[in-house]
Amino acid sequence: KLLLGRGANVNVQSRWYDSKHKRFYENNALRAASRGGHEQVVKLLLEKGVDINVENGGYYGNALQGAVGNGHEDIVKLLVNHGADINTQGKYYDAGQSEFYNVSALYIAAVEGHEQIAKLLLAQEGIKVNLRGGFYDNTLQAAVFRGCRQIAKLLLENGA
Template identity: 50%
Template sequence: MIEGIPAKLKKDAIRLLQFLVHSRQPLKLAEAKEVIATQVEDERPGFDVKRRLFHKTDVLKYCPSLVTVVYTTDKELHLAHFSVKEYLLEDDQFKVVTASISITRTCLTYLTDIKGSCQKIKRDFPLARYAAKVWADNAASAQASEDIVPAIVSFMENEVTFQRWTRLYQADRFWDDDPGPPRGSRLYYACLAGLIAPVRDFIGKGADVNAQGGEYGNALQAASSRGHQEIVKLLLDKGADVNAQGGQYGNALQAASEGGHQEIVKLLLDKGADDTSSRPP
C-alpha cells in the first residue's frame, strides 16, 4: 500500500501518517487537510491556504487503504486498522525521534504562518489549537536533532509566535480553551515541556531562573512537577531557589512528591529543600 502511494504525494502522505501514528488524540479531517497544506520539505517551507483539500476523497488519495474517515461529532481521520500502526512503527520514518521532528517542524511552521486575532485563528485555522498543544510534546523528543533546537528557540523568542501559541494553549491550564496571555516566562514554559536544549539557551541568554509566574509559580516547580530531572539539576546549578514558595503545589519539593518523582525529591533535599514545609491550603 505504501509503495502504491503516488510519488508526488508520498512526502505529504508519510508526514500525515506520522501524525496519525503518534497522535495522542484523534486527528480531525479538517486538521489533516491543514497538515498537508503545510510544507516543510521545500526550500521555502510554509503554510499555503491554496493547498487545502476540499473533499474527503482528496485526503484518502494520499494514503489509500491505510486510513479511513470516522464519523463522530467531527469527522476524524483514523488509521484503517491497528495492524497499520504496528507495521509502520517498524519503519525508520515512523520511529519516535524521526516522526517527532517532522511533527514539530510542521506545527511550528503552521503556527508561524497563520495570521489574525486569536478568535479569528480559532475560527479559520482548524489545526491551530491542535498544533499549539502537540508541538512541545513532540519537541521533547525532536530536540535530539541539532537543527530543530534553533527553530524552537526562535519560535519561543519571537513575541508574536510566543503570544499566539500561549493564547491558544497553555500546558499548565490544559483544561482552558481560552487561557489568555501567558502567565509565565519563556523559560518557565520550556521547563514545563522538558525542553532541555532551549532551557540551556534561555539561561545562557540571561533568563531569570527565579522569575515568578504560571500555575506552578516558577520554573523549578514546573520542572519538578513534570519529572524533568535534568532541567531541575540545571536550574539548581544556576541558582534557582530550592525553597521558593507559591504556585499550585507550594514549592518544588511538594511538586516532585505529588508527582512521585523520587529522584527529584532526593536531588531537592540534597540541595537544601525544607522538608518541614507543607502544601498551603
C-alpha cells in the same frame, strides 16, 4: 535561537486566559521550556541571562516547579545548578481539588511521586523540608496522602 539572536527579551511575560478556570495566567519562555522538557532551550535561555526565579502564577509557579511537576530530572538539575531557589513557594494547581496552592518544588515532587527528583532536592544545602502550604498542609502529609511511601521515608530521614 533566531529570536534571541535578533534581540528578543528572554524575560518577557505572556498572558493567556483559561476559560475553564476563568482566570488569566502568565508564562515565560523558561517556564514553558522547563515544563515541556526542552533542555537545550533551557540551556540557551540560561546562557542569555533569563531570570531563573520569576514567578508566573500559572499551573506551576516557576520554571523549577514546572520541571519538577513534569518529571524532567535533568532540567531540575540544570536549574538548581544555575541558582534556582529550591524553597520558593509558587502557585500549583491541584486538579483533584480544583484549587491553587502555594507550594515548594519539594512538595510538587511528593505530590507527583517523583522520587529521584525529591532525592535531588533533599540533597541541596538549605532545603526546607517542613514548609507549610498546599492542600495537604506540608510535604510529608502530601507524600503520605498520595501513597508515596519512599518519598515519605526520605522526608522523615531528612527532618520532616
